[in-house]
Amino acid sequence: MKIRSASSKIGDWIFVLICVIISIICVVPMVNLAAKSLSGTEYLIRHDVFLWPKGFNLEAYQTVLSDPKYQRAFVWTALLTFVCTILSLTMTALCAYPLIFPGLKGRRAINIFITITMFFNAGTIPNYLLMNDLKLLENPLVLIIPSCLSIYNMIIMRSFFYGIPDSLRESAEIDGASFFQILIKIYVPLSKPVFASLALFYAVGRWNGYGDALMYIKVNKQYFPLQLLLYNILNNTNAVEVAAQEGFMQPGLKDSLKSATVMFATVPILLIYPWLQRYFIAGVTMGAVKE
Amino acid sequence: MAKEKVNKTKVVAPKTKFNKTYIKRYWQLYALLLLPLVYLLIFKYVPMRYIILAFKEYKLNMPLRDMPWANVKGQTDYFKYFKMAFKNPDFLRALRNTVKLNLMDLVMGFPAPIIFALILNELRFSKFKKVVQTIAYMPHFLSWVIIANLVTTLFATSDGLVNNIITRLGGEEFSFLSIPSHWVGTYIGAGVWQSFGWGSIIYLAAIAGINTELYEAASVDGAGRFKKMWHITLPGIKPTIVVLLIMNLGYIMGGGFERPWAMKNNLVIEACEVISTFVYKNGIQQLKISLTTAVGLFQSVVGLFFLLTANTISRKLGERGIW
Numbered sequence: 001m002k003i004r005s006a007s008s009k010i011g012d013w014i015f016v017l018i019c020v021i022i023s024i025i026c027v028v029p030m031v032n033l034a035a036k037s038l039s040g041t042e043y044l045i046r047h048d049v050f051l052w053p054k055g056f057n058l059e060a061y062q063t064v065l066s067d068p069k070y071q072r073a074f075v076w077t078a079l080l081t082f083v084c085t086i087l088s089l090t091m092t093a094l095c096a097y098p099l100i101f102p103g104l105k106g107r108r109a110i111n112i113f114i115t116i117t118m119f120f121n122a123g124t125i126p127n128y129l130l131m132n133d134l135k136l137l138e139n140p141l142v143l144i145i146p147s148c149l150s151i152y153n154m155i156i157m158r159s160f161f162y163g164i165p166d167s168l169r170e171s172a173e174i175d176g177a178s179f180f181q182i183l184i185k186i187y188v189p190l191s192k193p194v195f196a197s198l199a200l201f202y203a204v205g206r207w208n209g210y211g212d213a214l215m216y217i218k219v220n221k222q223y224f225p226l227q228l229l230l231y232n233i234l235n236n237t238n239a240v241e242v243a244a245q246e247g248f249m250q251p252g253l254k255d256s257l258k259s260a261t262v263m264f265a266t267v268p269i270l271l272i273y274p275w276l277q278r279y280f281i282a283g284v285t286m287g288a289v290k291e
Numbered sequence: 292m293a294k295e296k297v298n299k300t301k302v303v304a305p306k307t308k309f310n311k312t313y314i315k316r317y318w319q320l321y322a323l324l325l326l327p328l329v330y331l332l333i334f335k336y337v338p339m340r341y342i343i344l345a346f347k348e349y350k351l352n353m354p355l356r357d358m359p360w361a362n363v364k365g366q367t368d369y370f371k372y373f374k375m376a377f378k379n380p381d382f383l384r385a386l387r388n389t390v391k392l393n394l395m396d397l398v399m400g401f402p403a404p405i406i407f408a409l410i411l412n413e414l415r416f417s418k419f420k421k422v423v424q425t426i427a428y429m430p431h432f433l434s435w436v437i438i439a440n441l442v443t444t445l446f447a448t449s450d451g452l453v454n455n456i457i458t459r460l461g462g463e464e465f466s467f468l469s470i471p472s473h474w475v476g477t478y479i480g481a482g483v484w485q486s487f488g489w490g491s492i493i494y495l496a497a498i499a500g501i502n503t504e505l506y507e508a509a510s511v512d513g514a515g516r517f518k519k520m521w522h523i524t525l526p527g528i529k530p531t532i533v534v535l536l537i538m539n540l541g542y543i544m545g546g547g548f549e550r551p552w553a554m555k556n557n558l559v560i561e562a563c564e565v566i567s568t569f570v571y572k573n574g575i576q577q578l579k580i581s582l583t584t585a586v587g588l589f590q591s592v593v594g595l596f597f598l599l600t601a602n603t604i605s606r607k608l609g610e611r612g613i614w
Binding site for chain 2: 011012022023091094099128146154273
């Protein structure tokens with residue numbers, strides 16, 4: 001091993017420094033938000049809070065956590081996310097698995113049928129009219145069913161299935177296992193990494209999404225997912241109503257409350273994603289190299 | 292990648308006949324496919340029948356086929372709503388903004404993950420590298436509602452963090468959000484911030500696939516860090532860069548709804564209105580159904596054209612397409 005030269009060592013530290021700066025840029029907005037959510041009103045009014053809370057208190061969190069509106073939205077969104085993830089994973093596996101059989105007749109036609117949907121979208125208004133016809137407007141199912149299969153994710157799963165040796169499948173077939181049994185007993189257990197990765201993609205998509213709810217649900221506010229509730233509050237639609245309820249009239253309190261609400265909606269995902277890093281890296285990479 | 296693809300498609304399907312034994316063996320696969328295909332049929336194909344509304348006069352509570360064709364004072368003009376759209380200054384502005392913002396996203400957002408991956412690749416401390424990666428993926432997991440809120444709390448004029456710091460240091464307030472050209476910069480910056488870490492994953496994987504012997508040989512020849520980066524790493528990930536660039540160009544007419552909708556503000560309406568927000572406002576809020584269906588069809592068709600072109604170019608270059 002060659003001894004690294006001094007200039008190369010300096011170079012190493014320069015790259016470390018660049019990465020530290022990049023990391024700071026990534027976290028500062030969240031840190032600032034967290035600091036604000038924990039700070040006292042008097043400091044917030046003076047815009048005195050940067051990265052560390054001043055006049056530390058948990059009042060904003062107490063307000064948010066004890067507000068039935070947020071509790072409801074949180075539980076509802078968690079439930080929605082759970083159901084969506086399970087359903088989407090099932091649909092994705094159902095779609096991906098049969099397509100790996102070269103002997104399946106009509107596979108080409110099915111592939112074309114699927115691919116067309118990736119290239120051409122009927123558009124916002126036709127989709128809206130469809131939801132109207134299916135009686136899905138104002139219906140909580142509109143947040144679950146229309147987005148329950150992503151072809152992009154299906155391709156990722158299919159690539160993973162392709163990577164499982166055919167010999168496993170063939171020996172099971174010789175033992176008399178049906179194709180369905182092979183899926184359940186061999187493919188699903190061997191595909192935990194891709195299921196973990198796609199579960200994260202679907203879950204994050206649902207947890208963070210608000211566009212569909214904004215378009216399809218207007219009256220039944222109890223079905224608003226957390227992000228839409230947040231959008232309405234942060235942008236002060238129904239300003240008077242919201243402001244009066246929340247104490248948003250007092251400038252300082254408004255800041256800490258807003259920050260606490262945002263933290264409340266974000267922390268769950270921030271706690272989960274680092275643990276799944278290994279899996280989602282594999283998932284993203286697989287989407288790129290395909291079969 | 293290209294070679295693998297060729298091998299796969301050359302796998303010859305065993306020639307079985309569509310007979311009793313085949314059905315007995317394979318029916319389960321069709322049963323499994325049933326649900327996904329029905330889903331696609333209903334939610335991706337059935338909506339296409341409403342596209343005809345772009346050429347018709349929309350009437351509430353009337354079956355689709357009974358609605359009259361688009362007409363001007365009784366004179367049938369199938370393209371009435373397309374003409375109307377292209378005379379509508381709001382739509383033309385939205386169209387311009389869509390292309391402009393997408394292009395700027397590409398120019399700023401495309402190189403960022405490549406540069407970041409190259410920088411990460413130079414780190415020698417693997418623990419530190421992992422921490423940096425985890426942090427850089429974080430913005431990808433934030434919703435646009437939250438990113439928009441972060442942007443306002445950081446960059447607002449009177450009480451934003453950045454402007455507070457600027458004024459405390461004796462500088463002058465800078466309006467990041469209320470002047471159209473500045474807003475565009477902030478919007479693009481937020482996009483880069485959100486996606487550069489996530490986007491680097493693919494390039495890191497490509498870099499990991501480069502033969503390490505090349506680096507060793509180059510070291511023996513006395514190549515320094517940047518020489519290796521330029522002559523080994525970059526050529527090694529060039530195929531990935533080319534494919535992703537072409538595919539990104541294919542989405543130039545596309546455009547999500549959640550990002551512009553969350554980040555827009557009324558002071559910069561001339562810069563922040565894009566096609567998706569135009570369609571939402573005019574279609575779903577104001578029920579100009581035929582006009583917005585026409586706009587949506589225009590966007591889909593042009594988008595299709597760009598995507599197919601991108602795909603063809605990508606294949607001509609010997610790379611994979613997206614199908």
